[in-house]
Amino acid sequence: MSGPDTTAVPRGRPRDAAVGHKVIETVLRLIAEGTPFGDLTMEGIAREAGVGKATVYRRWAGKDALLLDAMVAVDNPAMPELPGTSFRDDLVVAVETIRRRGLAKRDSAMLRNMLTQAQNNPELWRRYHETVIATRRAALRRLLERGIELGAVRPELGSDLELLVDFVTGPMLVRTAFHQDAPLDEGLAERVVDLILDGIAPDPAE
Amino acid sequence: MSGPDTTAVPRGRPRDAAVGHKVIETVLRLIAEGTPFGDLTMEGIAREAGVGKATVYRRWAGKDALLLDAMVAVDNPAMPELPGTSFRDDLVVAVETIRRRGLAKRDSAMLRNMLTQAQNNPELWRRYHETVIATRRAALRRLLERGIELGAVRPELGSDLELLVDFVTGPMLVRTAFHQDAPLDEGLAERVVDLILDGIAPDPAE
DNA sequence: ACGATACGAGACACCTCCGTATCGTAAATC
DNA sequence: GATTTACGATACGGAGGTGTCTCGTATCGT
Known part of the structure; x- marks a missing residue:
């Protein structure tokens, strides 16, 4: 036929x-x-x-x-292969990817514009969210779920993975998107990850 | 004269x-x-x-x-009087303030527009940063410094207060500014604060 | 060769905005 | 009552964008 x-x-x-x-x-x-x-x-x-x-x-x-x-x-710097040596190492790579995206002017400028246009042009925002944001967040969700399986993340936090993604991405995103003059130096990702893992409170066992 | x-x-x-x-x-x-x-x-x-x-x-x-x-x-919902009952309570109020600003369309829309205009109109951005952002961050810095004095925050983190402010504000800001469909329910601030204090890793003493 | 389509350039009518000026009217001082 | 300024409405020339069209030239299949 x-x-x-x-x-x-x-x-x-x-x-x-x-x-x-x-x-x-x-x-x-x-x-x-x-x-x-x-x-x-x-x-x-x-x-x-x-x-x-x-x-x-x-x-x-x-x-x-x-x-x-x-x-x-926009060639979104995709998250590279995760080393898989430890949950912390993988998380560092993920956060480091956000840092590199922030340094890429194309990516961050596009994001800022999309945020501004979101209300005005819902269709464009939907496509952007679907194409770019959802993909990135999905990768992070998988990483965090693996962290729970490995025992590197408290299991009860798995009940709200979206909040967890915000918690992990927020600090670096704020740095890159908000005050664009903030330093984005090399070791930043590691310091952020340590904060994410351990929080800011002193060790309760101490 | x-x-x-x-x-x-x-x-x-x-x-x-x-x-x-x-x-x-x-x-x-x-x-x-x-x-x-x-x-x-x-x-x-x-x-x-x-x-x-x-x-x-x-x-x-x-x-x-x-x-x-x-x-x-724009009547920025200023940070209200801190209860002062505990560092955690104060932090909850601070994060809750960010949540309420996110719900106020005027505030969040203005912020998004400023971010987009920042490169194009540096003078406007400078004034906005000076008038709005710097004030908010300064209040948070004071809160965090007090937390260190009280022993509620690990003292070595005081070496980079700016990073600490990003860490504290990032999660809620991402939620409000980025995916505007995300739920901003009542108890959100407390959950975020607990993540900020304790991190996502299991208690090492356990 | 020939018809078809793409290309850069530019003309075209239509629209909106800018910033100023001119109305008639309103509200203040003298 | 005369003068001065503010107000809403409207007109104005200039600038620049929209989307279409027409040029002359270039590049493909037939």
Whole structure:
């Protein structure tokens, strides 16, 4: 049973993939430089990318569609392979990943813009949450569940894993997203992890 | 020595203070409803406030000046009197204050917008940081220092109070600012504080 | 070669905003 | 009552964005 050939043979000059990349790259650069979403214009993007405006509209119906593709194109530094040597080591890697994302201007600027746009553009936020945030949080949930199995995390905390994820990510996220002048030095992840593991109160057994 | 009367007698019809309030109120409402800074226009604000555009310009030189005043006008739910019954109780009040700010749309929306604008409008960010953020963090630093004195916080952590503030505020801030659908129920602050105090690792003495 | 499509450039009509100015009216001082 | 300023409404030119279209040129399949 042979249906109609959906992959119709394209006629005429094919689209130059490099042009599309160039546009996306320009959008990400502008965002990383601090341009808020609201200040981005199709005209400015085309100008900045050295591309005809019609060429941009040929690929994207409008700014929202373009931003959606730009959002997906941010190469989120994925969480690397966990060493697995200990729960603490794995947690350090996870927190260190957040630190590196904070240093990547593209990633953090995109996040800030999404937070601001969230109420105004729920669909964009939904896609961002689904594509980026949910994935990151799911990885952390798995890590924490493993920690409970290993006995490295108090088991009763497993009843609210979401809170646990907030607790683990919060400190480093606040550092990166909020006061952007705060130092993000090398050993930071380890210090944060030790706080997460042991808290700030003195050892009760002491 | 009598200098010139600086409080010159005003002539003509005096300005209506209610008009200024109405404009500020409108700005805060629009921001709380999710309008990003970039989408705010002097024209739209005047229209929405039912006020002549010239009247707005009579009071503020431009959008930045207006936003500056609007920012200051957000009634930040200040940290209430600390009970002082115990360090933990005080910490719960502090974290609870962050939760209540997160529930106040004006406050959280303003924060999100400031974060996005930070790179683009450093002066506005500086003022916001100075007026709002620095004050809040200073109060927390004092609380934590008192905790060290009381022996409720391990003294060696006092070497990096800023990190400690991030650690204490991070979890609740992430919850309020990031995924705005997360539950912010009543007992949340206490649970967060217990995590902050004891960490997630099992009691080593056990 | 030829038709089809893509490309950069730019023109186009339409819209909104900016910041100022001008109305008629209102509210204060002199 | 005369003068001065504030107020809402509205008009104004200028700037810049939107989305479409038309150029001349380039690059593909046939």
